[in-house]
Amino acid sequence: MFKKADGTLTIPTIIFTGLLLATPITALASSGCEVLKGCKKKFCEIEKQLNIATQADQSDKVAGLTKALKEAKSHCTNKGIREELIEEIEEERKEILDDEKDLRRAQKDNKADKVRKYQEKINQKTNRVMQLESELSALD
Known part of the structure; x- marks a missing residue:
């Protein structure tokens, strides 16, 4: 069911495994910002929004957030x-x-x-x- 006759994994199995592996990383990324302070927190929050926009294929938003992150890293105190x-x-x-x-x-x-x-x-x-x-x- 999870493997083909030649021993390779089926596409649904690969996708499901990928989702299982990706979920903890996403959860860690979202919870990580709350423990940070100041500029580091600001960078983390922008990066989190950037990841969401990238995953949603929102190119205009990605461009804006990329610019915002660059500006924040240049000027944040x-x-x-x-x-x-x-x-x-x-x-x-x-x-x-x-x-x-x-x-x-x-x-x-x-x-x-x-x-x-x-x-x-x-x-x-x-x-x-x-x-x-x-x-x-x-x-x-």
Whole structure:
């Protein structure tokens, strides 16, 4: 069933074996980025996206990610990443303040659907801020 009469493997067997062997490598590549910090993490994440785009034969995306990786490797610094994280945290906090104003207005107007909408946006952005702060503290 797995081998032909001449002893060679069948095509389905070769493909299945290849998939089995490739899966752990993919799993290791995806889990590896989380333990990295700073520029190394950024490179890893771009490389992961690049591998996915390559496997999906998305040539335009491959070209863009290849360029992004080259640029990141040329210009990335942990100080720059720190500054980007701080800027993103500040922007999210400003948006939370705007959403809180909208939430109070919706509460005042007794618009339950809008209250729910703004509360959800605030929760999502608050979670994002906590994630960004965690990334920032991990750079230390």
